[in-house]
Amino acid sequence: MTADLFVVEDLTVTLPTGRGPVDVVKNVSFTVGRDDTLGIVGESGSGKSMTALAVLGLLPRGAETSGSIRLEGKELLGRSERELQSIRGNAISMVFQDPLSSLNPYYTVGLQIEEMYRAHRGGSRRDARKVAIEALERVHIPDAGRRIDHYPHQFSGGQRQRIMIAMALCCSPSLLIADEPTTALDVTVQAQILELMAELQSTTGTGMIFITHDLAVISSIAKRVLVMCAGDPVEYGTAEQVFSDPHHDYTRTLLDAVPRIDDEVAS
Amino acid sequence: MTRYVIGRLGGVVVILLAVCLFTYLIFFKLSPDPAVMICGKTCTPERIDSIRDVLGLNQPILTQFWEFLQGIFAGRDYGSVHCSAPCLGYSFQTNESVWSMITARLPVSITVAVGAAVLWLLAGVIGGLISAIKQGTWWDRTAMALALGGVSVPNYVLALVLQFVLVVKLQVLPFPSAPAFADNPLLWFESYIMPWTVLAVGYACLYARLTRANVIDTLQENYFRTARAKGLSRSLVLRRHALRPALTPITTIFGMDFAGLLGGALITETVFGLNGIGKMAADSIAKNDQPVIMAVTLLAAFFVVIGNVVVDLVYTTLDPRVRVTSS
Numbered sequence: 001m002t003a004d005l006f007v008v009e010d011l012t013v014t015l016p017t018g019r020g021p022v023d024v025v026k027n028v029s030f031t032v033g034r035d036d037t038l039g040i041v042g043e044s045g046s047g048k049s050m051t052a053l054a055v056l057g058l059l060p061r062g063a064e065t066s067g068s069i070r071l072e073g074k075e076l077l078g079r080s081e082r083e084l085q086s087i088r089g090n091a092i093s094m095v096f097q098d099p100l101s102s103l104n105p106y107y108t109v110g111l112q113i114e115e116m117y118r119a120h121r122g123g124s125r126r127d128a129r130k131v132a133i134e135a136l137e138r139v140h141i142p143d144a145g146r147r148i149d150h151y152p153h154q155f156s157g158g159q160r161q162r163i164m165i166a167m168a169l170c171c172s173p174s175l176l177i178a179d180e181p182t183t184a185l186d187v188t189v190q191a192q193i194l195e196l197m198a199e200l201q202s203t204t205g206t207g208m209i210f211i212t213h214d215l216a217v218i219s220s221i222a223k224r225v226l227v228m229c230a231g232d233p234v235e236y237g238t239a240e241q242v243f244s245d246p247h248h249d250y251t252r253t254l255l256d257a258v259p260r261i262d263d264e265v266a267s
Numbered sequence: 268m269t270r271y272v273i274g275r276l277g278g279v280v281v282i283l284l285a286v287c288l289f290t291y292l293i294f295f296k297l298s299p300d301p302a303v304m305i306c307g308k309t310c311t312p313e314r315i316d317s318i319r320d321v322l323g324l325n326q327p328i329l330t331q332f333w334e335f336l337q338g339i340f341a342g343r344d345y346g347s348v349h350c351s352a353p354c355l356g357y358s359f360q361t362n363e364s365v366w367s368m369i370t371a372r373l374p375v376s377i378t379v380a381v382g383a384a385v386l387w388l389l390a391g392v393i394g395g396l397i398s399a400i401k402q403g404t405w406w407d408r409t410a411m412a413l414a415l416g417g418v419s420v421p422n423y424v425l426a427l428v429l430q431f432v433l434v435v436k437l438q439v440l441p442f443p444s445a446p447a448f449a450d451n452p453l454l455w456f457e458s459y460i461m462p463w464t465v466l467a468v469g470y471a472c473l474y475a476r477l478t479r480a481n482v483i484d485t486l487q488e489n490y491f492r493t494a495r496a497k498g499l500s501r502s503l504v505l506r507r508h509a510l511r512p513a514l515t516p517i518t519t520i521f522g523m524d525f526a527g528l529l530g531g532a533l534i535t536e537t538v539f540g541l542n543g544i545g546k547m548a549a550d551s552i553a554k555n556d557q558p559v560i561m562a563v564t565l566l567a568a569f570f571v572v573i574g575n576v577v578v579d580l581v582y583t584t585l586d587p588r589v590r591v592t593s594s
Contacts, residue, residue, distance in 0.1 A: 058495055085498045087498065088496055098489060101488065101490060102490055102493045103490055104494065104512070105587065106512055116498070119499050119500065
């Protein structure tokens with residue numbers, strides 16, 4: 001049963017605003033299995049990131065959530081902050097959009113990986129350092145033993161995102177949420193990162209939620225797709241089905257908006 | 268890094284020389300004739316001439332300035348009197364060596380500055396931090412309203428009110444007298460606590476607002492969100508990923524404020540009658556005692572310029588992004 005790993009049912013997120021509460025995510029349901037990738041697509045403000053933040057309990061102050069979020073059968077909604085801390089980064093990890101601003105400029109990348117490992121697994125700094133070097137090697141950072149003591153600004157954009165991924169995977173999470181991980185990168189680096197993520201997924205079996213507004217990226221990595229529009233889940237199905245036979249107007253508009261180099265070849 | 272430090276120190280020397288020259292020109296050329304002032308009421312033209320001669324006032328201005336500089340580094344002679352280095356001349360009012368006046372009063376100013384700095388850093392940073400974490404609560408609003416009020420109260424008003432209430436009415440503190448710490452630690456503390464508080468209030472309020480703003484900014488940073496998403500404990504997230512980035516810019520401001528205070532807290536020292544550099548400056552200005560004014564100005568400039576360099580060097584160790592580009 002692959003669908004058992006992660007289940008979201010009827011998730012609704014309400015944010016307080018100056019003009020009263022607004023539902024930014026409405027009745028979203030999906031599942032992610034082991035070794036499975038779900039793509040969440042939608043334009044800015046469609047509620048993609050809010051869904052991800054709701055999973056980790058990192059919503060802005062005052063936000064309310066209802067529905068159900070279950071990881072391996074255990075309900076995550078309504079857990080205490082302390083319980084959520086032990087889940088974040090450990091069972092569910094997250095990679096963010098802009099790797100430069102997502103890494104703390106004041107600390108070496110080594111320390112930032114080590115602190116996460118030690119928060120969940122404990123142990124000495126020495127052990128954590130070893131794990132961090134291995135994690136950097138796994139994402140193909142050359143000369144990892146030396147580079148571990150460098151600061152984020154000393155790496156290239158693609159390397160920084162590799163480091164974010166190394167960090168996210170260092171505690172072997174069962175679910176990885178990647179929120180626009182390739183948006184801030186140029187196209188060739190984007191391709192390398194996608195390749196890396198696919199490679200790591202095939203070795204670790206981690207379930208993945210891949211959030212993006214880029215349909216080309218989704219089609220290359222996701223097995224199933226959830227399309228969101230203004231907080232509503234408008235279409236949910238296998239990538240093949242959603243891309244070749246979209247049921248909803250919005251999905252069709254999204255697809256039509258993509259300039260396709262393979263149009264003539266495909267038809 | 269070494270090259271950077273040497274370059275900065277070279278800059279310091281240039282700035283200090285420029286400050287020397289400007290203060291020299293302003294105080295010795297644009298103010299009343301020093302010879303007339305020294306000569307006093309029972310004066311004859313011959314005496315004025317001989318004083319001019321002793322002070323070297325008949326020579327071209329650049330020669331005079333050169334002798335002044337020489338006095339600081341190598342000592343100089345005023346007629347038959349030798350003034351050993353570092354020579355800043357003699358007070359027109361008391362004939363005391365200006366250098367010995369400074370060394371006698373500097374400890375008082377340093378005590379005032381250090382004590383106040385400790386108070387305002389503790390109160391300002393802790394207050395601002397709590398406000399930031401409890402943003403929008405009654406604590407935050409009260410603290411920030413108080414901070415705004417505190418910044419607005421002038422030093423001398425606060426000083427007089429405190430003295431009136433604590434010394435005259437309630438008689439819980441003695442009148443400040445700047446005793447040595449070793450002689451009577453309790454009296455020392457009681458003497459300085461009011462000047463410290465008065466000086467610290469304004470700064471503490473300012474620092475509280477700065478700290479609050481910086482911490483709130485940091486809490487919006489993506490790396491702060493990453494730290495939370497990593498599952499770190501709340502205290503570690505705050506300590507490591509909010510406090511350090513938020514407080515680093517404050518060290519710059521602190522360095523400058525503290526260096527400025529070492530040159531004397533003019534109003535506070537005067538109001539409390541503490542014999543520090545600040546009071547010396549006020550007295551010398553009132554009596555147009557040029558060598559003392561000159562020395563006090565140079566001293567203040569010296570502290571500020573050195574403080575600036577120290578701040579920059581400390582900053583390069585605090586912020587790795589600066590560290591790498593500077594080496």
